[in-house]
Amino acid sequence: MSTLVFLEHHGNELLKPSLGVLSKATTLDQDVSGVVLGSGVRGLAEQAGKFGAARVFVADRPELEAPLPQPRVDALAGLVRDREFDTVLFASSVLAADVAGGLAARLGAGLNWDLTDLVQQNGSLIGKRPALGDTVYVDVGWKDGPRLALIRPGTFDPQGVAETPSVEIEDLEPQFEDFSLAATMVEQAHAESEGPSIEDADVIVAGGRGLGAPENFKLVEELAQALGGAVAATRAVVDAGWYPYATQVGQTGKSVSPKLYIACGISGAIQHKVGMQGSGLIVAINKDPNAPIFEYSDLGVVGDLNDVVPKLTELVRQRKS
Amino acid sequence: MKIAVCVKHVPEQSKRIDPATKRLDRSGEGAINPFDVHAVEEALKLKEDRGGEVVVVSMGPAGAQDSVRKALAMGADSALLITDEAAAGSDLVATANVLAAALESEAPDLVLFGQQAGDSDGAVLWAAVADRLHRPVISQVANLSVADGKVRGKRQTEFGYDVIEAPIPAVLAVSDAINEPRYPSLKGIMGARSKPQRTVSLSELGLEGGVTGEAGSKTVVQALSDPPPRGDTVKIEDDGSAAEKIVEFLAERKLV
The missing domain is CATH 3.40.50.1220 (TPP-binding domain)
Structure with missing residues (x-):
């Protein structure tokens, strides 16, 4: 098994759901890599080492500054093909779903979504997915690799494994398709109003x-x-x-x-x-x-x-x- | 402007998975995926504003004709239904292969999707289709505008609102907050039958069996199981005393 975890970030922090998936991946595979795609994001790679990534690939490019899916599909497709990853995991989000869907098409790969668990069963990877309004649980698998999966956010908690991680960082030089750069961010993540916090309410x-x-x-x-x-x-x-x-x-x-x-x-x-x-x-x-x-x-x-x-x-x- | 709207025919009510095939049982009554109705509505609004035509594209069993006709009754101009036994059991990529081939033959300026499939909870198809078509994609669009050969979508993410712009032709998925879909008028319903509707097989789209259906799918369903047990749930009908009952319920648990 060779697993790649898509590490989403916002505001110069890796997101908790992504780190949770990374932690989970290290329980299934001894050699887990993470990938960080963005602009000015090289420093984020170290963070991933604390959660068990042996290697972090970084593409630090202006084309990846805005959180848009298609240039990320280009970067991931090249990486998965070059390094022959057989498993690519995403914590589901608006961005990650679009990246995973595009990558599945690009690689002709199987994508299972909304998974609430991942297990090894008789040597194959199985995803658990609640379906039909959570009234039935479906065990889903993949015929062959690369196996793509979107994990329901909040499913796995990040588990720190190393205070001073020895993470290997590798730079990527992705090639972008013209159509992947056609969409542009005009205005990003604008919260329209502030209200009282609901996160601490009883x-x-x-x-x-x-x-x-x-x-x-x-x-x-x-x-x-x-x-x-x-x-x-x-x-x-x-x-x-x-x-x-x-x-x-x-x-x-x-x-x-x-x-x-x-x-x-x-x-x-x-x-x-x-x-x-x-x-x-x-x-x-x-x-x-x-x-x-x-x-x-x-x-x-x-x-x-x-x-x-x-x-x-x-x-x-x-x-x- | 030519707008294609992809719609899915989904089972109504008593949804179940067939234990033998491990596919969703599609034998009963079906209806247009409620999320897709918002995409049809948005396409019709664009057409009313700017002129052009709206074509409905669907892949599904013969019964999907009902969903296609609903979109026509709302005001779409024509429909293309891809129906073929060999397409049954298609996963994401297998479905994207077929839809992309159909959309290529239609050559629309915009392709619209609803925000998710009501049966499979899938919310990724547009991204796969856009990749196949080599077109830009904007998803979760809650507000859409077209000007100067470009489409602009405002959409919500985990962090707030993004505004994204893309040149036409483009693929978009709209959220259910984008509009309030119209109901088909009686005239619309009566007129739907006489609108151009084509039903095509995979070979008529120039596709071979291996790219779709179960054969063309890379994911498999291994097993079904019951969900983990939950605590008891109590459901009551309001007979005028529901508020008292809620207070009692909360008081027993020291929450009021």
């Missing part, structure tokens, strides 16, 4: 598209205030401009683990679930009895949140006074 009341209109967030805010909690939102309503980005829970937002999470008008798609499934107790209020969120709520209420939430707020206020 109680979170979250609102989704089922609220029906942005002004109905006041129901959520009042309940949160009564409970002494914070307000969170789903990606759909944040993208629609109903609520600030800083409050977003889910795959492209924050991961939260309060003692109590009350979901109002949230259907509970998998992208939301991955951001809040660590909550102590989950209460869901939704008018659709088939909403996926009921499958992982401790208490599910099928009903109109316009009735239930104000009443609940009032009852909580009465108890507290």
Whole structure:
């Protein structure tokens, strides 16, 4: 086995989910390499050694400055072919998914996604993937190499192995395709507004598209205030401009683990679930009895949140006074 | 401007995996992947703004005709359905091979995808297709504009909003926050049947069996198992007392 881990970075830091995948890879393979692609990123390679990478490939090029997928596909395809890596692992993200999809096509390789575990079984690599709204677990494999995998973020924790790592750093000179450089970043990672942090809250009341209109967030805010909690939102309503980005829970937002999470008008798609499934107790209020969120709520209420939430707020206020 | 929208026909309700073939059971009723409806809507808006045509492209069983027709009823102009027994069981690359061949024959200015497949949770196909077509790709687009031969997409990532620009022709995947899809009008539904709809096999696209279907796939499904057990879940219908019940539930656990 020869494993390559794609190490994503932001703000001059390697990202935790990538380091988690790197740590996991070192339990499956003795010779794990990492790859860092960017501009001015050479210093990041050392960090990867602390998490068990024997070797880190670095492509430090202006074409790789913006976090766009296609030049990264070029760099990885060349590296995987030259060094004959048989396994390439990614911690899933907006960027990593696009890189992995493009690389699969370029190499004619198999890509399995949304994996929550990787194991060696009778000499072959097997990925575990929850499917159909996590109602069934599928063991997925690859016919041959290179084997590409996207791991659900937060699945593996980074495990530091060496304080003073002896990591071998190799520079790459990728060749870029014209079409890979066609897309350009006009404005990058602009957070549109700042809100209260939801990561430390013990109680979170979250609102989704089922609220029906942005002004109905006041129901959520009042309940949160009564409970002494914070307000969170789903990606759909944040993208629609109903609520600030800083409050977003889910795959492209924050991961939260309060003692109590009350979901109002949230259907509970998998992208939301991955951001809040660590909550102590989950209460869901939704008018659709088939909403996926009921499958992982401790208490599910099928009903109109316009009735239930104000009443609940009032009852909580009465108890507290 | 010619816009191709890739749509997937996905099983409705009672989704199950066939234990024998380990493929998703596609024998029951199906419907257009809800995420793809946003891509159809965005294509129609672009056409209304700028003129041009919208072609729906789908790969799937014969029943996928229903999904194609839904897109036509919304307002798309024509459809191309690739249906072939040899394409069943296709993984990502096997699917990308077929779609890329179909899209090459259509030569659109823009190719639009929805943000993910509602059945497989896959959210990577556009990237594979763009690579096959040698075109720039922008994914997760929540706001899209076209000007001066370029397309611009605003999209959300883990860190905030990016704005990305690419020359046309390009491949885009739109997020479900981009628009509120229209419902087909009665006139649209009635008119859908008479719109040009082609159904083609793999050989008609000039493809050989080895590049797609199970034979052309590099991933395999080995086994199925039940998810790990979870704690009990309680589900109640609101009969006017749900708020009291929630408070009781929280009080028992000392959360209020």
